[in-house]
Amino acid sequence: MQQLSVQLGTRSYPILVGSGLLSTLALHLKPYLNQQVFVITNEVVAPLYLEKIKAALSNDHQLDIFIMADGEEAKSLQTWQAALDALLSSGFSRDCTVLALGGGVVGDLAGFVAASFHRGVDFIQIPTTLLAQVDSSVGGKTAVNHPRGKNLIGAFHQPRAVLIDTNCLQTLPQRELSAGLAEVIKYGVMADHDFFSWLENTMPALVGLDEGKLEQAIVRSCAIKAQIVAADEKEQGQRALLNLGHTFGHAIEKAQGFGSWLHGEAVAAGIAIAADIACQRNMLSESDYQRTLKLLKAADLPVNAPVEMPWQQWQDLMLRDKKVKQGKVRFVLPENLGHAVLTAELDPELIRQAVSRQRDADSGKIHAH
The missing domain is CATH 3.40.50.1970 (Rossmann fold)
Incomplete structure (x- = not known):
């Protein structure tokens, strides 16, 4: 233990x-x-x-x-x-x-x-x-x-x-396991480059329910979260970084009906959108953006948003997000792998384009239950 x-x-x-x-x-x-x-x-x-x-x-x-x-x-x-x-x-x-x-x-x-x-x-x-x-x-x-x-x-x-x-x-059903891996990947993207690299090498074992590797992933994830919570219990600052992918993910969950997409599936698509925006702003290299998508896919997670969500619905739902302050949506974006930042200064057109790029004809298809 x-x-x-x-x-x-x-x-x-x-x-x-x-x-x-x-x-x-x-x-x-x-x-x-x-x-x-x-x-x-x-x-x-x-x-x-x-x-x-x-x-x-x-x-x-x-x-x-x-x-x-x-x-x-x-x-x-x-x-x-x-x-x-x-x-x-x-x-x-x-x-x-x-x-x-x-x-x-x-x-x-x-x-x-x-x-x-x-x-x-x-x-x-x-x-x-x-x-x-x-x-x-x-x-x-x-x-x-x-x-x-x-x-x-x-x-x-x-x-x-x-x-x-x-x-x-x-x-645990395989779909639920994958949903959990979305949050594990999140820790690597926003807080620990070495952990991200370890996940790239270890993902087949994690998907295959290797208990020893899963324990390592759980302990590292909990250690990152414990450190952040201790520093910012009530989410006044850096704890908000744990919401990487969640502003987009919560919008997907609400639009699709709670339970249609699992939380981790929606967060995975949200991480992909955030990484796309970061890449467009030259915060994240194209190769690291592709690494992020590849790791999410290796965990059997969706990287595309639902094709049927109109942009106005995205805007309406994101404005209801708990991270909205003074009428502005605050977004968590990766700034290189292993580090993330919080920003409210995002051009809505940049967000719209990223959402549009991250959906395609197959994007609404979530894994069969």
Whole structure:
């Protein structure tokens, strides 16, 4: 097992990464669990891993389970309210622990439940998808979606601990694995050139579920994110760089209907658009732009935006993005591989042209479910 730490003073917490950690869950999480534990999971993850949680905790803890629907559509105020109703019905107090068992949707919703129940209770993340393991489980961003946009209602609420069992990836559908690899690639593009090069050499092993290589990728990704979160917890500055590809990606997700494109697929197309713009502005060389596209494709990710999205829809959706400040959309662009910058000074025509270039007749075709 490898252990990292998110350094936030008295609210610092560990990220535990290893194989088979669910089997020794109680041992690893003992310092962070209260007597009352409210597990939030979904209908896909529950049959796979819920019994292990029950076996580890039911003897020493008051355990209650909330099983939500699967998919981005379930990350809603309705599900949030249903979970709070269940917590209140169980008679849980302010010294309970909410435990998230699942992917990013489960983690985001469970975190928001924990942030809002009794004005904030303890929270533990057990992410079961690659995307959640390398990104959404770390950093304390919690949210639900709104019909007007993704993650518009939420709170910053840091977990007490994050436990990542790499064995969980063995049950992950290939499409979900690829979606997670989009966030892994993002770290290389925006923060670590050596990691990007390592990914170029290692991608076949990662796609092939090589557990040792996946653990290395997870640990490096979490280390980059932990460092950035420690420096900028509330996203006042450099943490916004973690949103590389996300302004475009969130627009795609909303336009296509949440769940039609997976989050990582939309982010991959967004990274391709951002890299295109950076190349046009001479921030990124043509060869590094091509390397970026090649790596995304090697992870079986789309690099084209949906062909049917009109430019006006792009503009409308990007203006609803959380990174908009004083009416200006702030974009994250790669400035050489391994470094990114935040800018609000972008010619809309340059963006329109990049979006247009990054879509073609086949671009709307996402991998079959």
